[in-house]
Amino acid sequence: MPSEKSLPQRSMRFASILIVLAATGFLCVALSSRLLNRASTSALLASTLAALVMAVALHIRFLLLVRREQRETAAVLDATEREYKSVFDNALDGIVVFDDRGMCVQANEAARALLRDGDRALRGRPISAFFAQSNESKGGWKAFLEGNNAHGEAQIVRPDGASVCIEYSLRANYLLGRHVAVLRDITERKRAQDALRESEERFQQMANNIQEIFWMFDAETRKVVYINRAYEIITGRSCELLCEDPRSFREVIHPEDRVRVLSRLSASLEQGRFDEEFRIVTPNGAVRWVWARGFPVRDPAGIVRRLVGSAQDISARKSAEREIARNLDLAEAARAEAEAFRKSSLALTENLSMDYVLDTLLASLLKLVPYESAQVLLIEADTHLFLARELQNCEPGRLPPAQAILDARDSRHLMTILAGRKSLLLSDTGQEHAWLDFKGFAHLRSWLCVPLVTSQQILGFLSLGDTHAHAFTREHLRLAESLAIPAAVAIQNARLYEQAEIFRTEIEQRLADLPQADRIHQSTQRADPFT
Numbered sequence: 001m002p003s004e005k006s007l008p009q010r011s012m013r014f015a016s017i018l019i020v021l022a023a024t025g026f027l028c029v030a031l032s033s034r035l036l037n038r039a040s041t042s043a044l045l046a047s048t049l050a051a052l053v054m055a056v057a058l059h060i061r062f063l064l065l066v067r068r069e070q071r072e073t074a075a076v077l078d079a080t081e082r083e084y085k086s087v088f089d090n091a092l093d094g095i096v097v098f099d100d101r102g103m104c105v106q107a108n109e110a111a112r113a114l115l116r117d118g119d120r121a122l123r124g125r126p127i128s129a130f131f132a133q134s135n136e137s138k139g140g141w142k143a144f145l146e147g148n149n150a151h152g153e154a155q156i157v158r159p160d161g162a163s164v165c166i167e168y169s170l171r172a173n174y175l176l177g178r179h180v181a182v183l184r185d186i187t188e189r190k191r192a193q194d195a196l197r198e199s200e201e202r203f204q205q206m207a208n209n210i211q212e213i214f215w216m217f218d219a220e221t222r223k224v225v226y227i228n229r230a231y232e233i234i235t236g237r238s239c240e241l242l243c244e245d246p247r248s249f250r251e252v253i254h255p256e257d258r259v260r261v262l263s264r265l266s267a268s269l270e271q272g273r274f275d276e277e278f279r280i281v282t283p284n285g286a287v288r289w290v291w292a293r294g295f296p297v298r299d300p301a302g303i304v305r306r307l308v309g310s311a312q313d314i315s316a317r318k319s320a321e322r323e324i325a326r327n328l329d330l331a332e333a334a335r336a337e338a339e340a341f342r343k344s345s346l347a348l349t350e351n352l353s354m355d356y357v358l359d360t361l362l363a364s365l366l367k368l369v370p371y372e373s374a375q376v377l378l379i380e381a382d383t384h385l386f387l388a389r390e391l392q393n394c395e396p397g398r399l400p401p402a403q404a405i406l407d408a409r410d411s412r413h414l415m416t417i418l419a420g421r422k423s424l425l426l427s428d429t430g431q432e433h434a435w436l437d438f439k440g441f442a443h444l445r446s447w448l449c450v451p452l453v454t455s456q457q458i459l460g461f462l463s464l465g466d467t468h469a470h471a472f473t474r475e476h477l478r479l480a481e482s483l484a485i486p487a488a489v490a491i492q493n494a495r496l497y498e499q500a501e502i503f504r505t506e507i508e509q510r511l512a513d514l515p516q517a518d519r520i521h522q523s524t525q526r527a528d529p530f531t
Contacts, residue, residue, distance in 0.1 A: 004321050010499065020324060022054065022226040024051060025030075029259075038344065043419055044265075046437060059207060061259045074090070075147070075358060081465060086106050089108050089109055090109075090111060091108055091110055091306065092116040093110055093182050093184045094108065094110040094111030094113075094115070094182070094183035094184070094185075095107070095108045095110070095111055095112045095180060095181070095182055095183075096108075096122070096180070096181045096183065097178055097179070097181075098127055098178075098179045098180075098181065098187055098381045099178065099179070100145070100175055100177050101126070102126050102127040102128065103124055103125065103126055103127075103515045104122045104123055104124060104125045104126075104127070104228045105123065105178070106123070107123075110183075111183060113166070113203055113519070114183055114185055115130065115156070115159075116158040116159060116160060116162070116410075120293070120463055123414055127181075129200040130156045130157070130340075131154055131155070131156055131157075144172060144179075145168050145172055145179075148171070148172040148173065149169075149170065149171060149172065150168070150169070150170040151169045151170070152167075153165065153166070153168070154166055154168060154185065155166050164185060164187050164188045165185075165186050165187045166183050166184060166185055166186060166187075167180070167183075167184045167186045168180045168182065168183050168184075170182075170285055173363055187501045196428075200442070200481050204298045207228035207229075208228055208230075209231045210228070210230060211230060211233075211310045211312070212230055212310045212311065212313075213227065213228060213230045213231045213234060213290075213292075213310060213311035213312075214226070214227070214309075214310050215227050215228075215231070215309060215310070215311065216229045216306055216307070217269075217294070217306060217307040217308075217309075218305075219269045219305055219306060220305070222246065222269075223246040224242055224243065224246050224325055224431075225251065225306065227239050227242055227243070234280075234290065234311070234313050235252050235280055235282060236282035236283045236284065236286075237252065237282075237283065240452060240518040241346065245318045245337070250262065252280045252285065253278060253279070253280060253281075254278065254279035254281055255281075256279070256282060257278040257279050260276075260278070260279045261276055265277050265294075268294055268307060269304060269307060270304070273294065273295070273296070274292065274293060274294030274307065274309060275292075275293050275294075276291075276292055277289065277290070277291045277292075277314065278290065278292070288315045289313070289314045289315045289317075289318040289459075290311060290312060290313055290314060291311065291314045292310070292311040292312075293310055293311075294307045294308065295307070295311030296308075297476065310390070311515075323509060334489075337479065338482070338483075340364065340367050341483065341486075343364070343483065345486045351454055352489070352493055352494050352497035353487070353494065354494040354495070354497075355389075355390075355491075357487075357490045357491060357494045358388055358491075359377050359389065360390035361376065361389075361462075361483070361487045361490070362376065362389060362391040362489075363391075364483060365462070365464070365483055366391070366474075368463060368479040368480070368483060369448075369472070369479055369480055370472075370480060371448075371465065371466055371470075371471075372392070372465060372466045372467055373390070373391065373392050373444070373464070373465045373466075374390070374391045374462070374463065374464050374465070375387060375389070375390045375404065375461075375463040375465075376388045376389045376390075376452075376459035376460065376461075376463075376491075377460045377461040377463060378452075378491070379458065379459060379460050380405075380475075383407055383409050383415070383418070384405060384406075384408075385405070385406040385407070385414075385460065385461070386404065386405060387405070387406065388460070396516070406439075406440070409440045410437075410438070410439065412434065413426070413432075413438070413447075413449070414461070415450055418451070418458065419453055421451050421453055421458055422450070423448075423449065423450045423451065423475070423477055423481055424447075424449050425447075425448050425472055425476075425477045426446065426447045426448075427446060427470045427472065428445060428446070428468065428470060429444055429447055429469075430444050430445060430469065441463075441465060443467060444465035444466060444467060445466065445467055445469040446463070446465065446466040446467075446468060446469055446470060446471035446472050447453070447465050447466075447469070447472075448460070448463070448464040448465075448472045448477055448480060448485045449464070449476070450462045450463050450464045450480045450481050451490040452484055452487060452491060453488055454488040454489050454492045456490075456494070459488055459491055459492060459495075460491070462483075462484050462487065464476075464480065498523050
């Protein structure tokens with residue numbers, strides 16, 4: 001079924017055929033009027049007139065249809081024009097139409113608002129008038145006409161002198177001799193981008209110049225998203241290696257802390273909190289302490305997406321803490337040592353009995369220096385030594401020396417101490433020549449001996465032994481020497497006290513014997529008449 005729009009054409013075609021037929025009929029009538037009779041000529045003429053009438057009717061219909069079609073076309077064009085004008089006038093982006101010379105022909109409201117200029121002022125202005133760099137805009141317009149399309153960013157200058165950043169798209173010859181430019185104000189976006197870039201630059205400057213490691217850890221992929229250059233300074237490893245192999249950070253952690261730190265890190269991805277102090281190992285084998293802290297970054301649903309935190313080198317703090325702890329231990333040890341010396345000195349001077357002094361000396365010494373056996377050797381005469389007291393604290397079955405009297409000449413070490421009046425520490429007697437010949441002491445592997453000196457006179461020796469090598473240290477030697485000073489004084493006082501007791505006993509005995517001697521003397525005088 002033919003469409004309505006094809007009817008005018010069909011009517012015109014039929015009308016043309018009928019006119020041709022009518023003309024042919026008239027010609028035939030004119031030529032055959034002499035040959036045919038009058039009746040035939042009338043019939044032919046009637047047919048020709050009928051064809052003309054039909055042709056005229058068809059032409060009239062054709063004209064009516066054409067007129068209606070023109071009205072419909074005009075209505076469509078008008079609607080299209082209104083639609084185009086509505087889109088053109090209400091577009092959010094500025095639209096400017098130029099001719100071949102680059103002159104403004106038309107601009108919409110958004111373009112006028114963007115350029116801060118009226119429609120009349122815009123019309124007739126060249127495109128170079130809108131750009132800050134007019135020379136470049138002229139060269140760019142020629143290139144645009146040759147390439148038909150262009151897109152980019154530019155800076156335009158408004159009539160009031162204000163500068164605006166725009167994003168433009170140009171289309172050449174959308175109509176013959178007409179070119180359209182779509183402009184969008186991106187000033188705020190550029191400012192935001194510049195602000196973001198400046199913020200990123202400041203962040204990078206801060207992150208690359210702080211001494212702490214700043215890190216971002218993806219909770220889903222378990223990869224390091226960001227790490228600053230402090231990582232290289234502290235760990236001695238490159239950031240690029242960490243980004244290429246996210247698991248390489250495991251090798252940084254000290255083997256003894258690795259399991260604990262990794263388990264806490266895995267738990268923190270769910271809990272959103274990480275706070276650990278642990279050791280790391282640098283490629284050259286150096287051990288450092290770091291303090292790592294992490295905080296969660298959650299999405300709107302509350303799921304932890306990233307863990308952001310820092311890691312600080314606390315090796316200096318740990319060293320200071322160890323030094324403080326060591327100093328506190330030394331202070332506590334010094335306080336305990338001073339208290340032990342005070343009690344020992346009081347105990348040594350509390351009783352002048354030699355047995356009490358010797359027992360107190362060995363008991364006090366055991367509190368300061370751990371030993372298995374200890375002896376107090378006192379000099380009797382020259383090199384002869386007397387085992388005044390012995391305390392065994394070793395394994396069961398160990399017997400004390402069989403001899404109570406020793407000769408210092410039997411031991412090279414005793415003679416060395418006796419001659420130089422200086423203490424001696426043997427950490428390993430197995431390394432000493434002829435130690436096994438030292439009777440009563442051959443079973444000891446560590447030996448410490450301090451001379452007991454008072455008033456420039458050596459009274460004897462304080463001997464400590466242990467069956468394990470390296471049982472005594474220089475600190476033990478110092479403590480024994482410190483205790484030997486009041487011990488020598490106490491032993492000297494005990495000896496004087498013993499001598500005084502002997503003298504007192506002799507005097508008391510003599511005083512007790514005086515009456516009897518007097519009676520004997522008197523009886524002797526009476527018996528002798530010559531007296």
